[in-house]
Amino acid sequence: MGHSTPVNLSQSDVIHQYGHSIEDVYFPESGMVSLLTGRNGRAIATGVVGREGVVGSKVVLGSHEAHGAGIVHLSGHALRMPTARFLQAYAQLPTFTRLVNDHIGLLLFQAEQNALCHAHHSIESRFCRWLLQAADRLDSNVLELTQESCAQTLGVQRTSVSMVAHTLQLAGAIRTRRGKIEILDRGRLVNAACECYGQVKERFDTAYSAYSNAA
Numbered sequence: 144m145g146h147s148t149p150v151n152l153s154q155s156d157v158i159h160q161y162g163h164s165i166e167d168v169y170f171p172e173s174g175m176v177s178l179l180t181g182r183n184g185r186a187i188a189t190g191v192v193g194r195e196g197v198v199g200s201k202v203v204l205g206s207h208e209a210h211g212a213g214i215v216h217l218s219g220h221a222l223r224m225p226t227a228r229f230l231q232a233y234a235q236l237p238t239f240t241r242l243v244n245d246h247i248g249l250l251l252f253q254a255e256q257n258a259l260c261h262a263h264h265s266i267e268s269r270f271c272r273w274l275l276q277a278a279d280r281l282d283s284n285v286l287e288l289t290q291e292s293c294a295q296t297l298g299v300q301r302t303s304v305s306m307v308a309h310t311l312q313l314a315g316a317i318r319t320r321r322g323k324i325e326i327l328d329r330g331r332l333v334n335a336a337c338e339c340y341g342q343v344k345e346r347f348d349t350a351y352s353a354y355s356n357a358a
Contacts (some may be wrong), residue, residue: 146222146224146225146228147170147222147223147224147228148222148223149220149221150167150169150220150221150222151218151219151220151223152169152171152174152176152215152219152220152221153215153218154215154216154217154287154292155214155215155216155292156214156215156291157213157214157215157270158176158198158199158211158213158214158215159198159199159209159211159213159319160210160212160260160340161209161212161278163208163209164207164208164209165199165201165202165207165208165209165226166225167199167223167224167225167226168195168197168198168199168200168202168220168223168229168331168346169198169199169213169221169222169224169225170196170197170222170223170224170329171192171194171196171219171220171221172194172219172220172221172222173191173194173219173220173281173303174193174215174217174218174219174220174221174280174281175191175199175215175216175217175219175276175277175280175281175355176191176192176213176214176215177190177191177213177214177215177293177296178191178192178198178209178211178212178213178218178250179211179214179218180210181210182344184299184349186211186212186295187257187261187296187298188251188257188296188297188298189211189250189254189257189258189296190249190250190254190257190281190337191216191253191280191356192213192247192275193255193279193280193347194351195215195246195347195350195351196246196249196250196350197215197243197299198213198221198222198228198279199226199229200246200247200250201244201250201267202226202230203233203243203244204247204287207226209349211245212332215246216277216288216292216296216300217277217281217286217287217288218287218347219278219281219299219334222319234265239290246350249346249347249350251260252346253332253346256339256342256343257339260272260337260339260341261297261298264339265337266297266299266304266307267307267311267335268335268337269297269310269337270293270297270304270307270308270311271311271316271332271333271335271336271340272336272337272340272343273296273297274286274288274293274317274324274338275296275326275329275331275332275333275336275340275344276340276343278326278329279344279347284325284326284327284329285324285325285326286323286324286325286326287322287323288323288324289322289323290305290308290324293324295304300327307321308324311332311335314328314331315327315328315333316328316332317332318332319323319345332353339347
């Protein structure tokens with residue numbers, strides 16, 4: 144992609160910070176970035192961006208200030224583009240415009256689904272959904288995720304995640320190691336996850352298919 148620079152995405156990197164100007168947008172080629180909203184140590188994920196999307200796409204709506212944080216939760220690689228160049232491409236390339244608009248629609252869908260999920264579903268079902276989403280983004284069952292980062296994303300205490308992870312490990316669904324979580328029984332996780340996983344996955348798969356066909 145013209146006017147873009149390859150960059151590494153390391154776990155816990157903060158791409159965009161609340162209240163700061165969005166100077167660059169990012170196109171992840173691998174890994175996963177979580178979009179968090181909240182302040183004063185309390186936050187919850189409104190969505191995730193993987194290889195199907197762009198981090199910072201909201202600038203096309205006219206606001207260049209980050210109203211949340213973009214944090215790398217799965218390491219990978221991305222292309223970084225200055226916001227000005229991104230907006231120029233958005234204005235001049237119809238196919239690119241459509242794809243960006245579709246992605247913004249996906250982010251809004253995720254935010255709505257996550258709000259519903261946070262209000263009505265158990266920590267266990269949300270944790271299972273999160274692990275499955277992460278595995279889908281990485282195409283791997285071995286995830287370099289800490290329980291602390293999972294708790295941050297889910298907006299719960301780390302002890303709550305630890306108890307759920309312990310239960311799932313005893314059931315043979317996962318294996319936890321320092322800084323890693325390995326999925327052993329995907330079917331068990333799918334059954335334990337809330338219906339939000341399937342609904343969001345369907346939208347993600349459609350978006351990635353459209354991106355791949357347009358590339």
